[in-house]
């Protein structure tokens with residue numbers, strides 16, 4: 547996908563809040579019932595607003611806490627999501643067996659493609675802008691699409707392998 551828009555005005559506050567939440571959550575991550583997600587790092591520091599990751603070779607979830615990106619491959623589709631829950635910005639966690647995601651705060655659940663299933667959230671997980679470049683994906687953590695505000699852009703925000 548090649549479409550983009552400007553970062554939202556609330557992005558900084560959202561990111562600051564999430565950083566605090568991530569720090570608190572890190573101490574319990576080791577004993578969580580969740581956590582099948584692997585940690586990933588960008589292939590290089592952010593440049594021109596975007597980060598690059600190796601194309602996931604198999605189904606699964608990887609989380610880049612530095613850039614607050616969830617990368618998920620489900621079948622032939624790869625999605626990049628904002629790490630924060632769209633309800634109140636709590637860090638999302640991957641459920642076991644690639645079953646999707648859950649928020650630890652109010653228990654909202656989402657499918658692997660980010661579709662809302664149940665809980666207090668009122669929209670799907672926010673998808674980030676993602677493009678494919680050969681054996682890599684390029685993600686802009688500051689350009690995200692909310693399913694209720696921009697449903698067409700949200701639906702188109704994935705790449706195929």
Ligand code: FES
Pocket residue numbers: 631632633634635636649650651652653654665666667
């Ligand atoms: S913060 Fe995630 S459901 Fe409320």
